[in-house]
Amino acid sequence: MSMLGEVLVGLAIAVGLVGIVVQVLPGNALVLGAVLVWAWATGGTAAWVCFAVAALLIVVAEAAQWLLAGRHMRRAEVPWSTLAVGGLAGIVGFFVVPVVGLFLFFTLAVLVMEYLRRRDARAAWRATVAALQATAITIGVQLLGGLLATGVWVVGLVVT
Template sequence: MDVGQLVLVCLVILLGVIGVLIPGVPGPAIVWAAVVWWALSDTSALAWGVLIGSTAVLLLSQALRPLLPSRRTRPSGIRRRTLLAGGLTGIVGFFVLPVVGVVPGFVGGIYAVERVRLGSHRDGWASTRAVMRSAGYPVLVELSCCLLVLGAWLGATLWG
C-alpha cells in the first residue's frame, strides 16, 4: 500500500473517531470501513489480524449499547460542547497515557467545561456525574473502542 493511500485511510479513521462525538454520524462504522479498506489493500496476516480484532472490538461496542443509557443530550439539558470537549481531551489522553488515558481525559474534559461554566468544584463535579450518567458512558465506550482500533492500526502500520 502506498503512502498516499495510508494517509487517506488514517484520515478516514480519524473522521470516524471524531464522528463518535457528533450525533448522527456512524463513527464506529466509518472506522471499521477504513480498516477493511486497508486490510483488503495490504492482505498481510497482520492486516487481517487487525481487521478481525477491530471487528470484534467494534461489535462488542455495539453489543454494549443497549446496556448503556441513551446518547440523547437534548432532553437531559447536556450541551453538545461539553461532550465534544470531553471527547477531544479523551483523544489527547489516549495518546499521552496510551490506552487508559482516554478515561481520565474524557471525564477531565467534561469536568473542566462544567467547572468553568458553573464556577465551583462541587457544582462542576455534580454536573460531570450527571453528564456521565445520562450520555457520557455510551460516548466513552464508543470512543474508547474506536481509539483502540486506531491504535492497533497505527501499531500495525508503523511497526508491522
C-alpha cells in the same frame, strides 16, 4: 498500500472518531470501514488479523454501550420512549440550532417527557440527568472501542 492511501485511511478513521463524539456520523462504522479498506488494500495475514481484532473491539464496544447505558436507564426508571423522543428532538435541534441544538433539544425533550410522565419537576430533572449520563456512557464506550481499534490499525501499519 501507498502512503497517500494510508493517510486517507487515517483521515477516515479521524472523521469516524469525531463522529462518535458528535453523535451525528456512524463513527465506529467509519473507523471499521477504513480499517477494512486498509486491510484489503494491504493484504496479508497481519493486515487481516488487525482488521479482525479491530472488528472484535468495535463489536464488543457497541454491545457494551447498550448494556451499560440500558442498565443505567433502568436504574433511573427512564423508559426508552423518552429517549426516543429526546433523540428525535436532538436530530431536529441539530439543524435548527447548529452545534448546540442536538444537546439542547435532547435535554429539553427528555425533561418535558419525564415531567409529563411523572408530574414532578425534581423527578423529571433527575431522569434528565440520568439520560445525559447514559448518553455520556454511550459516547465513552464507543470512543474507547474506536480508539482501541485505531491503536490496532497503527500497530498494523508498523508491522506491515
